Amino acid sequence: MSDASLITLQVTQTWRGHGANYQVLPLHWAITFRTGGTDDQPKGTLYNVAGNIDTYCFEKLTDVPIKTHLWRGALTVGTIPKSNLPKMEQLLAQTPVVRHDPNWNCQNWVWISLRELRQKRELNINIDPELSWQILCAKMSRLLDDWENGDI
Numbered sequence: 001m002s003d004a005s006l007i008t009l010q011v012t013q014t015w016r017g018h019g020a021n022y023q024v025l026p027l028h029w030a031i032t033f034r035t036g037g038t039d040d041q042p043k044g045t046l047y048n049v050a051g052n053i054d055t056y057c058f059e060k061l062t063d064v065p066i067k068t069h070l071w072r073g074a075l076t077v078g079t080i081p082k083s084n085l086p087k088m089e090q091l092l093a094q095t096p097v098v099r100h101d102p103n104w105n106c107q108n109w110v111w112i113s114l115r116e117l118r119q120k121r122e123l124n125i126n127i128d129p130e131l132s133w134q135i136l137c138a139k140m141s142r143l144l145d146d147w148e149n150g151d152i
Contacts, residue, residue, distance in 0.1 A: 002038025005081055005082050005083070006079045006080065006081060006082070006111075007033045007043070007079060007080050007081075007082055007085060007100060008033060008034070008076055008078075009031060009032075009033055009076070009077050009078045009079065009125075009127075010031070010032050010033065010034075010047055010074040010076050010077060011029055011030070011031060011032075011072055011075045011077055011136070011140065012029070012030050012032040012046070012071065012073075012074040013029050013030075013071075013072045013074070013075065013108055013140055013143065013144070014027060014028045014030075014070040014071055014072060015027060015028075015070045015071075015072050016028050016070075019073060024065055026107060027072055027104055027107075027140070027144065028048070028050070028086045028106055028128065029106050029107045029109075029110040030046045030047060030048035030106070030110065031046075031047045031048070031077075031092070031110055031113060031114070032044055032045065032046045032066050032074065033045055034046070034066060035062075035063065036063075037066075040067070041065060041067060042066045042067055043063055043064060043065055043066065044064070045060065045061065045062050045063075045064075045065055046059075046060070046061045046066065046110070047059070047089070047098055047105040048061075048106055049105070049109040049114070049131070052084050053099060053100060053101070053102065054099060054100065055086070055127065056097045056098070056099050056106075056109075057097060058088065058092065058093050058095070058097060059112045060092075060093070063064070068104075070071055072143065072144050072147045073137060073140070073144060073146060073148075073152055074142075074143070074146050075136075075139050076127065077119055077131065077136075078114075078117070078118075078125055078126045078127035078128065079126045080117075080123065080124070080125045080126070081123075081124050081126070084123045084124060084125070086118060087120075088123060088125065091113075091116055091117065091120060091123075092117075094112055095109060095112055095113045095116060096112065097109060102132060107137075108112055111133050111136060112129065112135070114137060118131075120150075124144040
């Protein structure tokens with residue numbers, strides 16, 4: 001399969017600021033892939049959970065900037081054949097969204113989605129089999145450190 005027929009999937013994180021008590025809010029995570037733009041200003045498709053604890057819902061955005069002023073890094077997590085993109089999108093749209101649980105957010109949704117994608121072998125999605133919740137969190141944290149240090 002040629003590289004042109006594969007889509008590179010990433011987990012992209014963005015800054016959300018501080019909460020009511022000035023605590024740093026968890027970074028927002030989304031599953032993304034690039035469709036155009038430049039290296040400095042990539043555009044693409046973004047899948048995420050939007051809203052707040054009471055209104056969370058699945059959201060797909062197309063042809064949007066992936067790297068905004070709130071961007072704090074992106075981790076490549078796998079590839080998928082372009083031909084299987086509609087099936088992947090259907091699976092992402094069906095990934096459960098949890099409301100009214102203060103311990104659940106978009107990061108949980110991204111992890112559950114990646115696990116589901118990895119298990120759907122018929123989609124030929126190549127998600128690192130060694131990737132775990134702990135490893136994903138550690139790598140995303142390192143990306144934030146890299147951003148804060150000016151390395152990315």
